[in-house]
Amino acid sequence: MPKFQINRRTVLKTGLATATTLAMPPILRAADQVKIGFLAPLTGSEAILGIVQLQCYQLAIDHLNAAGGIGGREIVSITEDDETNAKSTIDKTRKLVAKDEVDLVLGTLASFERTAALSVTSRAKKLFIYPTYYEGGDCSPYLINTGQVPNQQIDPLAEHLAGKSVYVIGHDYIWPRGSTEQLKAGLEARGGRLAGAEFMPFGVSDFGPSFAKVKQANPDVVAFMLVADDAITAVKQYHSFGMTQPLVFHAWDEVSLGAVTPAEQAGILSSQGYFQQIDSPANKTFTAAFAEKFGADKPINYIGASVYQTAMLYAKAVEKAGSVEPEKVVEAISQVEVDGPIGTMRVEAETHHAVLPNYLARVNDSAKLEILKSYEPKPPVAGCKL
Known part of the structure; x- marks a missing residue:
């Protein structure tokens, strides 16, 4: 070549x-x-x-x-x-x-x-x-x-999750909180609901207590709004704690794929502006x-x-x-x-x-992100004007 x-x-x-x-x-x-x-x-x-x-x-x-x-x-x-x-x-x-x-x-x-x-x-x-x-x-x-x-990245997820209850686990700063509010509004507009949300600092090594709360809430879907090393840790621990709900993770991308086994990430749904x-x-x-x-x-x-x-x-x-x-x-x-x-x-x-x-993708059994749906360029709801 x-x-x-x-x-x-x-x-x-x-x-x-x-x-x-x-x-x-x-x-x-x-x-x-x-x-x-x-x-x-x-x-x-x-x-x-x-x-x-x-x-x-x-x-x-x-x-x-x-x-x-x-x-x-x-x-x-x-x-x-x-x-x-x-x-x-x-x-x-x-x-x-x-x-x-x-x-x-x-x-x-x-x-x-x-x-x-x-x-x-x-x-x-x-x-x-x-x-x-x-x-x-x-x-x-x-x-x-x-x-x-959020309206460009989160709304497609809310559309896909219409009628579902979702529990969010995210980092405690403005992006996960703002994205969660957008998801909550999108779910409620489509017959779904936010079953609960927990936000935590960077550097969590044990997600067991959070997963216990998820089991108690019993949502249809779990959504992670975590980034970097903590995101990898959470995905690795998810199934080992007996979690069975489908996992939505709109920050899961190609960099994340190589950090965990295919079995640990199979089925994760992601929503982003680009996939390889x-x-x-x-x-x-x-x-x-x-x-x-x-x-x-x-x-x-x-x-x-x-x-x-x-x-x-x-x-x-x-x-x-x-x-x-x-x-x-x-x-x-x-x-x-x-x-x-x-x-x-x-x-x-x-x-x-x-x-x-925007693009909606799911991780397949071979740890590859497969694009399920593409969305045309969408104007931003910026939340501010000059």
Whole structure:
């Protein structure tokens, strides 16, 4: 098999990138570089996810620079580890903004990281793009949210679970709580109900007490709203405690698949904006390029693919704006869209949130996620306006 080749024609044809140096505005020709600060949890409890974010980001920068950069300007990347820690996130964001003088801060994972980074970028009037699904409600002039919000990710689950009773076990922070409220409303609108919910701190090693509460409530379905290492622990323990209810886990993705046995995860239902099995030319080219760079055994998940496509959207917005000035890029980003591995991505001007597709998938007996249903790009219910 020939090695995967990336060139300008491939990039433009497949939607892997949208930048072109043709007829570039003079303001872009005059400068040499675009500086992007990438921030992700590369250590700590979320490192298993942050590393995939970084890999997909690196691939995006490779592709953009191979295609001529952004408006003919080379992208210079500065990566920082936020250590899954709010204080570290603030410190690293300050470095990127004040010392490195980046044009864009891209990344972070959990909501507390986003909030910490935004506390720095908003004061500095620096553009910050958050590519991860979250609970909604964060609208700011210099913040662009390209990840899913609950109506895009949770409503398809509620539709699938119509008439069922569901018990939620999640982490105790705003994303699981906000997602649970969306699920509760969606269930009740469809003849179902929330049978109970429990939220806990990071680092739980024994889910037995929680599973005992589930048995007492006796719901039709159990939904996990856990992330990273705790998610793996909970799934490993689920059947060993004699749990029999079907398991819904909308954060279960390709990174999770290799962490537990096929028997432990068979039947898990997940709802996300991307799965590696999406059958589209853009995704096939993307996954082939990822395998070429990082190895065919390395997984790609939604938050990784979203980082990749978000970088492409930023590149297109900068070229549309003819500038890296935050105000001009913010205005331009709602005037462009980009097709890529997750499908079509565009941003609403009134909320700075993205219109995005969704996919419902189930883990089969071979520990593969099979897509059951695809949903067309849906406008966000952001929970805020500018």
